Ligand code: IPE
């Protein structure tokens with residue numbers, strides 16, 4: 587049963603790993619490791635609540651510009667996370683997918699990402715989308731490029747292109763748009779995450795640094811979501827009629 591007060595799709599910008607570590611005089615790498623633990627907890631709690639889809643921003647196309655050492659450590663962490671976490675996720679019925687441009691990752695990492703997707707492809711309890719080398723503008727551009735190619739080959743009349751068709755060419759083309767967008771770490775911005783897909787998404791900004799994020803804070807975000815009236819451009823009365831229908 588879908589409950590209107592439970593978001594079916596939650597997107598999260600995991601922010602604050604570095605500050606969490608620096609506050610403790612630890613290396614930023616230890617902050618990212620703590621962030622991975624927070625992701626595991628959050629995914630488990632979300633699945634327990636019945637959230638169908640969780641999409642997390644793990645590594646943006648802009649994160650490559652961080653100091654080389656931090657990027658290297660992050661890649662090592664992805665690699666070991668793929669080795670250690672995927673089996674457990676598979677056992678819990680999680681379908682793992684990566685969104686973003688994989689080409690920039692080392693071949694071994696790309697191979698493990700593909701293997702994780704293949705292993706878990708048949709699972710349908712919850713879906714975990716990991717945005718890696720992802721950017722919202724990149725996503726819109728790659729969709730535009732695919733569609734322009736179709737038009738050039740005579741397979742598509744540009745006049746027939748509509749929002750639904752465009753959406754299907756985006757990275758999450760087969761997934762409903764996020765209902766709830768959470769950003770931790772106190773910053774209130776979208777940072778080039780799911781730009782097109784967040785047109786009517788409800789936002790929740792958490793002051794907690796990502797490694798401190800927990801079940802109680804996810805519950806608070808969901809409770810806040812439950813208080814919102816989603817109008818999709820309609821009047822309040824129209825939206826309430828539609829929700830009852
Ligand atoms: C988010 O934490 C994780 C990644 C971008 C990989 P940050 O590393 O951005 O942490 P802060 O913002 O510096 O605290």
Ligand code: MG
Nearest residue numbers: 601602603771
């Ligand atoms: Mg940050």
